[in-house]
Amino acid sequence: MENKNIQSKSELKKFRQITQGAYLLGFFGHINALFLFWYLDIPELVYFNIFFSVPVFGLALYLNSSACENSAFSLACIELLFHQIACTYFIGWGFGAHFWLIYLAGLSFFNPNWHRFLQFGFLALICVVYVSISYLFQEGIYPLSEEMQHFSYMTNAVSTILIISLLINFYAKTTKKLEYELLEEQKVTENLLSKIKSLFGQQISHKVAKHIMENDEEIKTTQFHVSIMFLDIRDFTVFADSRKPSEVAKFQNIVFGALIKIISEKHGVVLQLLGDGLMAVFGAPIKYKNHEKNAIKAGYGILECINTLIEEEKIPPIKIGIGLHAGNIVAGNIGNEERKAYSLTGKNVIIAARIESLNKDFNSQFLISKSIYEALEKRESDSIEDLGEVKLKGFGTPTRVYKLM
Numbered sequence: 001m002e003n004k005n006i007q008s009k010s011e012l013k014k015f016r017q018i019t020q021g022a023y024l025l026g027f028f029g030h031i032n033a034l035f036l037f038w039y040l041d042i043p044e045l046v047y048f049n050i051f052f053s054v055p056v057f058g059l060a061l062y063l064n065s066s067a068c069e070n071s072a073f074s075l076a077c078i079e080l081l082f083h084q085i086a087c088t089y090f091i092g093w094g095f096g097a098h099f100w101l102i103y104l105a106g107l108s109f110f111n112p113n114w115h116r117f118l119q120f121g122f123l124a125l126i127c128v129v130y131v132s133i134s135y136l137f138q139e140g141i142y143p144l145s146e147e148m149q150h151f152s153y154m155t156n157a158v159s160t161i162l163i164i165s166l167l168i169n170f171y172a173k174t175t176k177k178l179e180y181e182l183l184e185e186q187k188v189t190e191n192l193l194s195k196i197k198s199l200f201g202q203q204i205s206h207k208v209a210k211h212i213m214e215n216d217e218e219i220k221t222t223q224f225h226v227s228i229m230f231l232d233i234r235d236f237t238v239f240a241d242s243r244k245p246s247e248v249a250k251f252q253n254i255v256f257g258a259l260i261k262i263i264s265e266k267h268g269v270v271l272q273l274l275g276d277g278l279m280a281v282f283g284a285p286i287k288y289k290n291h292e293k294n295a296i297k298a299g300y301g302i303l304e305c306i307n308t309l310i311e312e313e314k315i316p317p318i319k320i321g322i323g324l325h326a327g328n329i330v331a332g333n334i335g336n337e338e339r340k341a342y343s344l345t346g347k348n349v350i351i352a353a354r355i356e357s358l359n360k361d362f363n364s365q366f367l368i369s370k371s372i373y374e375a376l377e378k379r380e381s382d383s384i385e386d387l388g389e390v391k392l393k394g395f396g397t398p399t400r401v402y403k404l405m
Helices: 002-039 043-065 069-091 099-107 116-136 146-203 206-214 236-241 245-265 291-311 347-357
Strands: 222-233 268-274 277-282 320-335 340-345 366-369 384-390 399-404
Touching (some): 002 043, 002 069, 222 236, 320 347, 347 366
Antiparallel strands (some): 222 277, 366 399
């Protein structure tokens, strides 16, 4: 808003400077016209300039310098309109005063403060006057010699051509400048949005960030049927205690960087990054079917990725634990106006976390619940070991758990 006000003040100052020069030119121009009409012996136009034209432009100069730009501009336009009518009436169409009406038509849109209705209304008035005087005032009251008539006609025509050309040049330069400024502002805005999206995406996930930014309303708390993944790096505390903080940070960047990419490729969203694990969801905040299969594929991809990183000696030998469970949860923004986070709530989130922790008991790396198992195809389930009903901490009803080989 502040930049807009500064720009408006700058444009107003420029408009005032241009019109002040035009009024000054009009003031002395009409003094010169006064002597011309005196030389041509047309007393009515001499008096018209003495008592109307010159005082009007003098008043326009004063008003414009007193920050009354609209009043000054309106007075100048009215004077130019009546001046051309009077000249054509007394001297005739051949004098060429009508050319200035063409220039005046261009001025209809010069004042940015004029309302659109006023601009088009004044243009329509000029057109009506132009057509009317072409029929009514072909022959003036004071005929000029053929030589003087030709000279006046060409002088008015050339003057109008020059002024209209300068006016068009002003419009063209202003438009080009505004277009350039708009493009520069667009580039700045795009870079800023890109940085915001990138930083925002680093905090919650690119998919959640994109979903928030592309919707007018914030993400509402909604019930979803999703697959929830919990992942834990085994004995991370021991690993971290025996190494420098820089080495631990490097290890985390390598591992989590690779895992986030795999989850994202399988249409999952990483909601939390812990020091020794992560939490991800498949099927929210954008709902889609078969999220269980995507979660399974992501889990296998993670195991394969960890083995590859170990073989390439990018990370030391480690073991991980993955727990998958599918069910209904409530997801949305939780927090206040200062700080909000996209989060999942519900018993199925806790069940997924409990299943992941069972990897220690079963000496496994990948466990799933019955809800995930039922979404698998027959050929996929053949390589899965049924661990039976397992009682989870905090739950009275046992949960059937399966171990993926």
